[in-house]
Amino acid sequence: MTIEINATHDPKRRSWIDSANDPAGDFPIQNLPFGVFDDGRGARGGVALGDVIIDLARLRTAGLLSGPAEEAAQAASGATLAPLLDCPPAAVSALRARLSDLFRRDGEGQGVVPPEALVPMADAKLLMPLKPTAFTDFCTSYDHIRRMGGGTPKLPALSLPVAYNGRASSVRASGAPVVRPNGQFETSPGSGEVRFGPEPMLDFELEFGVWLRGGNALGESIDMAQAEAMMFGCCLVNDWSARGIQFFESVLGPHLGKSFLTTISPWIVTMEALAPFRVAARGRDEGEPAVAAHLLDAQDRAHGGIDVELTADLVADGQEVRIVRSNLAELYWTLAQMTAHQASNGAPLESGDLIATGTVSGAAEEARGCLAEITMRGGAPIELPDGSTRTMLEDGDTLTLRGRAMAEGFLPVGFGACSGTIHPAKGTK
Numbered sequence: 001m002t003i004e005i006n007a008t009h010d011p012k013r014r015s016w017i018d019s020a021n022d023p024a025g026d027f028p029i030q031n032l033p034f035g036v037f038d039d040g041r042g043a044r045g046g047v048a049l050g051d052v053i054i055d056l057a058r059l060r061t062a063g064l065l066s067g068p069a070e071e072a073a074q075a076a077s078g079a080t081l082a083p084l085l086d087c088p089p090a091a092v093s094a095l096r097a098r099l100s101d102l103f104r105r106d107g108e109g110q111g112v113v114p115p116e117a118l119v120p121m122a123d124a125k126l127l128m129p130l131k132p133t134a135f136t137d138f139c140t141s142y143d144h145i146r147r148m149g150g151g152t153p154k155l156p157a158l159s160l161p162v163a164y165n166g167r168a169s170s171v172r173a174s175g176a177p178v179v180r181p182n183g184q185f186e187t188s189p190g191s192g193e194v195r196f197g198p199e200p201m202l203d204f205e206l207e208f209g210v211w212l213r214g215g216n217a218l219g220e221s222i223d224m225a226q227a228e229a230m231m232f233g234c235c236l237v238n239d240w241s242a243r244g245i246q247f248f249e250s251v252l253g254p255h256l257g258k259s260f261l262t263t264i265s266p267w268i269v270t271m272e273a274l275a276p277f278r279v280a281a282r283g284r285d286e287g288e289p290a291v292a293a294h295l296l297d298a299q300d301r302a303h304g305g306i307d308v309e310l311t312a313d314l315v316a317d318g319q320e321v322r323i324v325r326s327n328l329a330e331l332y333w334t335l336a337q338m339t340a341h342q343a344s345n346g347a348p349l350e351s352g353d354l355i356a357t358g359t360v361s362g363a364a365e366e367a368r369g370c371l372a373e374i375t376m377r378g379g380a381p382i383e384l385p386d387g388s389t390r391t392m393l394e395d396g397d398t399l400t401l402r403g404r405a406m407a408e409g410f411l412p413v414g415f416g417a418c419s420g421t422i423h424p425a426k427g428t429k
Contacts, residue, residue, distance in 0.1 A: 006093075008032070008100040009276050011411045015103045016110040017118075019050030026404075026414025027051075029103055032096050033233070033267035033415070034076055034084060037124040043079035048267055048416070049103060051121050058117040064102060064109075068094040081268065082130045085213040085232050085351045092232075093272055126266040126416075128173045129211075129235075133352040135171055135262065136342055137207070137239050137254075138163040140333040142282075144361035147373045159289050161333040161341050163358075166239070167259035171354065173266040174418045178202075178240060180395065180425040181260040185244030194248070198425035199257075201243035201378070202393045205359045206312050206369035206401055208328050209237040210335045211268055212353040219346040224297035227339035230349065233268040234335075236310070236401045236418035237356040243372060243392070264354075265401070265418040273413055277405040278303040281334045294344055295337045304334035308405045310360050312369070315398040319385045323374060326360050326367040328403075395424045 007013075008030060014021050015029040027033065027048040037046050037053050046053040057077040059065060065073050068088070072095035075083035084092065102109035139145060140161050145153040156162055180198050187193045213232040216222050222230070239262045246257025281304035284290060297304075305328070312324035333341075338357070343349050361369040368374045371392055375381055381389035393399065400419040406412045 005275055006097070008096055008272070009410060011409060013100070014105045015049060016105045017050045017052060017103060019052070020103070022050065023411075025050060026416055028411050028413060029100055030411050031269060031273050031413040032099055033269040033273065034081055034129065035267045036079060036081060036127045036129050037119065038127060039119050039124040043127055045076040045078060045081055045084070046119065047099060048121070053119040053121055053124055054099065054103070055117045055119050058114060062114050062117060064113065065095070065098060069098040080130045082352050085130070085211065089229075092270065096270065096272060126173060126175070128171070129266060129268050130352055132168040132171050132354040133350045135166040135168040135354045135356070136163050137166045137258070137356045137358055138333070138338050139358035140331045140338065141357070141359055141361045141369065142332040143330070143363050143367070144359040144369060144373065147361065147368065155289070158332075159292065160295075161338045163338070163342070164253045164258075166262065168354070170259055171262045171264060174263060174416070174420070176261070176263060176420060177423045178261055178263070178420040179423045181242050181245065181256070182425050182427070183242060183245035183256050185248045189247070199242035199244055200392070202422060203241040203243050203371045204312065204393065204399045205239045205241055206310055206324050206326060207237035207239055207356045207358060208308065208310065208360055208403070209235045209264060209354055209356040210339070211235070212339065212349055212355065213351050215350045216343050216348055218348045221294070221346055222340055222343045222349070224295065224300050224336055224340050227336040227343075228300065230339055231271050231335060233270040234274065234415070235268055236265040236403050236415050238263040238399065238401055238418055238420065239356060239358075240420070241370065241372070261420075262356075263418055263420045265403075265416045267416045269405075269413060269415055274306055274405055276410040277307045277407045279305040279307045279329050281305045282330065282332055295340055297336070300334055300336050304336055305329040305331070306335070306405065307407055308403050311402050313400045313402070314384075314390070315400070316384050316390065316394070316396075317386055317388060321384055323382060324366065324369055326362045326369050328357070328360055330362040330367070331357060331360060393422050395422050397422045
């Protein structure tokens with residue numbers, strides 16, 4: 001891989017920000033993800049560390065950054081991280097290294113970093129890191145396709161990472177209300193009776209996303225090494241699904257059943273921060289098609305996966321229950337393969353494109369990544385701690401996704417919450 005282990009990954013490194021040393025936290029000094037926040041003084045870029053946000057603009061004003069690190073900090077200081085994605089990778093790496101040194105326990109930063117450069121996360125609203133230039137949602141889980149299709153996945157899904165082009169304008173950061181959409185659906189499967197009204201089968205999808213830097217010209221494809229180099233960083237994705245609308249409309253694929261909202265975690269965890277957690281890509285079993293030549297790369301086979309435990313928690317009637325535990329490493333296709341495939345026909349990728357994996361399900365029963373899988377399309381309701389049941393999401397429910405990258409010998413890093421609460425459809429009470 002192009003990204004190697006360096007001093008920022010040192011598991012022994014600790015921060016003088018005490019909350020960053022909490023082993024259960026998402027944001028140790030080894031992480032340093034980028035985001036955009038507003039604490040009442042305007043939207044601007046920052047970096048998460050423990051329970052505080054490093055205000056990059058104030059750090060620059062204090063004269064604590066220089067050279068390539070200052071260049072990257074300037075690009076990340078505004079109300080959007082789009083300029084940061086256009087920065088040279090070496091500059092972004094230099095900024096992470098400088099922040100790691102400034103905030104490590106035995107570094108020069110304590111007593112030098114001005115207090116106003118540290119914003120309590122609890123006092124800030126986390127915003128979209130940038131507006132996606134485009135959004136593509138893939139379907140790359142063998143087990144998700146197997147369960148939803150009722151058997152062995154069909155040839156296209158085993159030969160290429162299938163996907164649809166989603167709606168970038170409805171991507172929102174964690175916490176945005178999930179308004180139940182109105183649409184057309186059959187009153188019961190196969191009934192032929194169609195009505196327009198509030199979606200009766202609202203679902204979530206536990207997904208993972210990658211933000212892209214750079215791009216390719218119209219008519220030109222990219223190889224796997226270029227695809228890897230284009231990946232800037234990752235986030236969690238919940239591509240909410242209106243199953244009734246989706247199942248009825250899908251002649252040409254998903255449309256209104258998916259375009260009403262996609263929720264992402266607001267922090268971008270860089271590919272550099274994720275370097276220790278790279279693992280081998282899923283192999284191919286006997287009888288499965290070989291990986292196509294344009295998606296085959298020795299480095300990707302050896303390190304294309306990422307070991308990230310993904311979970312989904314449902315809060316219903318005030319009680320929280322974990323309903324999914326899965327792992328990104330079980331996907332049939334890698335992030336680089338998805339990226340390369342997106343451009344394989346000459347479609348131009350652009351800086352700021354967001355690519356999502358589709359539902360991340362695994363072989364285990366607890367690794368069913370959506371309610372349609374968990375309840376077998378409503379035939380096997382789940383029971384909640386208070387004795388109530390769910391086949392799909394109800395108004396008032398809150399669904400939260402979390403992720404944790406882990407590897408032996410390294411400190412885990414997280415992504416922050418990806419959460420949404422279901423609100424009634426417009427025009428209903």
